[in-house]
Amino acid sequence: MLAGLIETIIFDWGNTLMQVNPANPGKMKDWDEVAAIDGAKSLLAHISQRFNVVLATNARDSTIEDVEEALVRVSLDKYINRIFLSSSMHTEKSNPDFYRRICAALDLPANRCLMVGDDYQNDILPANLAGLFTVWLNPKHSLATAQLPLHDLEISGLRELEDSLSENLLPSYQQCLFWYLQHGATNTLWAHVNVVASASYQVSSWFAQQGISISPLVAHRGGLLHDLAKLREVPGENHAVSAARLLNQYGQPVLAQIALRHLIGKIGDSSERPLTWEEKIVNYCDKLTEGSQLVSLDQRLEALQTRYPEFAGKIRQNIPLVKALENEITRVLGLSSTDFLTKLRTALYHIVQTN
The missing domain is CATH 3.40.50.1000 (HAD superfamily/HAD-like)
Structure with a gap:
C-alpha cells in the first residue's frame, strides 16, 4: 500500500x-x-x-x-x-x-x-x-x-x-512488463495482452461513466497480466491457473482471480467463471482479440477451435455461455454486439466513421 x-x-x-x-x-x-x-x-x-x-x-x-x-x-x-x-x-x-x-x-x-x-x-x-x-x-x-x-x-x-492509500497497490505498467520478460514473453504475446488491456480499460471506463462501480485500472492491469504464464505452463496446470498462482505470489489476489477466470473452457465451471465486472470484461475482451487485432466473437471462436483442435469440443460446448457474457456486457451500453465492436474499434484505433 x-x-x-x-x-x-x-x-x-x-x-x-x-x-x-x-x-x-x-x-x-x-x-x-x-x-x-x-x-x-x-x-x-x-x-x-x-x-x-x-x-x-x-x-x-x-x-x-x-x-x-x-x-x-x-x-x-x-x-x-x-x-x-x-x-x-x-x-x-x-x-x-x-x-x-x-x-x-x-x-x-x-x-x-x-x-x-x-x-x-x-x-x-x-x-x-x-x-x-x-x-x-x-x-x-x-x-x-x-x-x-x-x-x-x-x-x-x-x-x-x-x-x-491503504489499499493493495497494483503493479505499474513497467512492473507488468518486467514480469512478462522474466517468464519468457514474446513480442506477439506482449502485443496481444496490451490490446486486451486497452480494450478492457476502455470498456470499464464506459461502465464507470454509466455509474457502475468498477475499477478501469484493475481491468487494465488484469487484462495485461491474464496471460502471464502463457508460455511457461506447468505440467498438469493450465496457463490461467499458473498465472493466478504467480500473481498470488506477487501479492496481487484480485489480478490473480482475473487471470484464473479468463479461459473459455472454464466459463461454465462455478469455481472459475468470471464473477466481477472486471473479470467479465477482461474475459470478453480477450475473446475479441485475435493476436493483436479486434475481431468479432464468432471469428475469434473459430480461430481458437482451429488453433486448439483438442479443445474444440469444449469451446463449442461453451459458446452459448460466451454469447450470454457478450449480451450481458453489451446490454449495459445499450448496443448490439456488432455496434459494440465498431465502437470499441473506433475508440482504440481512432477510426473516423464515414457514411
Missing part, C-alpha cells in the same frame, strides 16, 4: 484542491467567490497528521503569497507546508524536471513522493516519468491517453484518497 511508502503528498491546486472558474480573470485570491473542492478540507486535516503536504501549481498570475491568500479564504492554508510554482521552478508542470526539482527541494527521492492531480497531461504523466507515485483525480471517468493508464491509483473524489 502507498501509505507505507511515501512521506510527502504533492497536490495540484486548481480543480484538485480549489475550484477554478474559467470566467474569472486574474488571481484567484481576488475573485469574488472562491471554493474548495468537496472533501478537500477534511482530507487535508487528516492526512497532514501523517504526511508532509505541499502544493504544486502552474498558476502564472499568482505569487506564492497570492496562493497562500487564496488558501486562507477556504481555510486550507494551515495544512499546506510549502508551495511550488512553475515560475519559481523555472519550468512548467508538463516537464518531468518540475517534479524532480520539487523532490530535490524536499531532499527526498522521487519514490517517497506522491502526486495527486486532475490533469493527466500536467499532473500524472510527467510526475510518473520523474519516478513519483501518482493518483489521478478523475471525477468524470475520463480516459488516460492511448488507453494506457500509467498512474498508480485513481479516485473520483478527494474523499476516497485516504482509504485508497
Whole structure:
C-alpha cells in the first residue's frame, strides 16, 4: 500500500484542491467567490497528521503569497507546508524536471513522493516519468491517453484518497512488463495482452461513466497480466491457473482471480467463471482479440477451435455461455454486439466513421 511508502503528498491546486472558474480573470485570491473542492478540507486535516503536504501549481498570475491568500479564504492554508510554482521552478508542470526539482527541494527521492492531480497531461504523466507515485483525480471517468493508464491509483473524489492509500497497490505498467520478460514473453504475446488491456480499460471506463462501480485500472492491469504464464505452463496446470498462482505470489489476489477466470473452457465451471465486472470484461475482451487485432466473437471462436483442435469440443460446448457474457456486457451500453465492436474499434484505433 502507498501509505507505507511515501512521506510527502504533492497536490495540484486548481480543480484538485480549489475550484477554478474559467470566467474569472486574474488571481484567484481576488475573485469574488472562491471554493474548495468537496472533501478537500477534511482530507487535508487528516492526512497532514501523517504526511508532509505541499502544493504544486502552474498558476502564472499568482505569487506564492497570492496562493497562500487564496488558501486562507477556504481555510486550507494551515495544512499546506510549502508551495511550488512553475515560475519559481523555472519550468512548467508538463516537464518531468518540475517534479524532480520539487523532490530535490524536499531532499527526498522521487519514490517517497506522491502526486495527486486532475490533469493527466500536467499532473500524472510527467510526475510518473520523474519516478513519483501518482493518483489521478478523475471525477468524470475520463480516459488516460492511448488507453494506457500509467498512474498508480485513481479516485473520483478527494474523499476516497485516504482509504485508497491503504489499499493493495497494483503493479505499474513497467512492473507488468518486467514480469512478462522474466517468464519468457514474446513480442506477439506482449502485443496481444496490451490490446486486451486497452480494450478492457476502455470498456470499464464506459461502465464507470454509466455509474457502475468498477475499477478501469484493475481491468487494465488484469487484462495485461491474464496471460502471464502463457508460455511457461506447468505440467498438469493450465496457463490461467499458473498465472493466478504467480500473481498470488506477487501479492496481487484480485489480478490473480482475473487471470484464473479468463479461459473459455472454464466459463461454465462455478469455481472459475468470471464473477466481477472486471473479470467479465477482461474475459470478453480477450475473446475479441485475435493476436493483436479486434475481431468479432464468432471469428475469434473459430480461430481458437482451429488453433486448439483438442479443445474444440469444449469451446463449442461453451459458446452459448460466451454469447450470454457478450449480451450481458453489451446490454449495459445499450448496443448490439456488432455496434459494440465498431465502437470499441473506433475508440482504440481512432477510426473516423464515414457514411
